[in-house]
Amino acid sequence: MKILIQAKSLRPALLWTQRALVAGAILMLGYCGFVLLDTWIFQARETAALERFVPSEAPLPPAVPEDGLIGRMQVERLGVSVVVMEGTSDKTLRRAVGHIAGTALPGHTGNIGIAGHRDTFFRPLRNIKSSDVIMLTTRGGEYRYRVVSTKIVHPDNVAVLNSDGNEILTLVTCYPFYFLGSAPERFIVRAERVL
DSSP states (O other), X not given: OOOOOOHHHHHHHHHHHHHHHHHHHHHHHHHHHHHHHHHHHHHHHHHHHHXXXXXXXXXXXXXXXXXXXXXXXXXXXXXXXXXXXXSOOHHHHHHSEEEOTTSOOTTSSEEEEEEOOTTTTTGGGGGOOTTOEEEEEETTEEEEEEEEEEEEEOTTOGGGGOXXXXXXXXXXXXXXXXXXXXXXXXXXEEEEEEO
């Protein structure tokens, strides 16, 4: 027994499937465009806000302002220049890098923890080297840190954020850098304050 399927009966179904896939692709591209535009606008607005408040005289004691803007982090050799906001919520890390709550602030003794996504602002960290300089510009002044080490740890290893009594900067991002999905480890960059 032969079953005959007429090509004419499949044509409308294939046409609707094609239209649905094209519409889905357009929606996905639109969403990606929105995320990129939102991030670009946010970075530009917060950079302008930071430039209005960076003092030209002696630095003030740093504090977390109500708007959550900590400052700007730069690694010139890698071309990294990104706004640092308070907190590590999904929205914050989509638009900037985030200061990890409970860690020190720039200019204070302790370990400053900053987290960022490996597939956006912190992707260049895969090429960071010992002795690279990381600059944090805040409303209280500019702080320079020299990279002393990098390492890979499990996500539950929060000891990397412990303070040893010095001014330390710790950058945290997911690892491996090109892993698809939720990454199994964390890439840690540790830097010491340069006076």
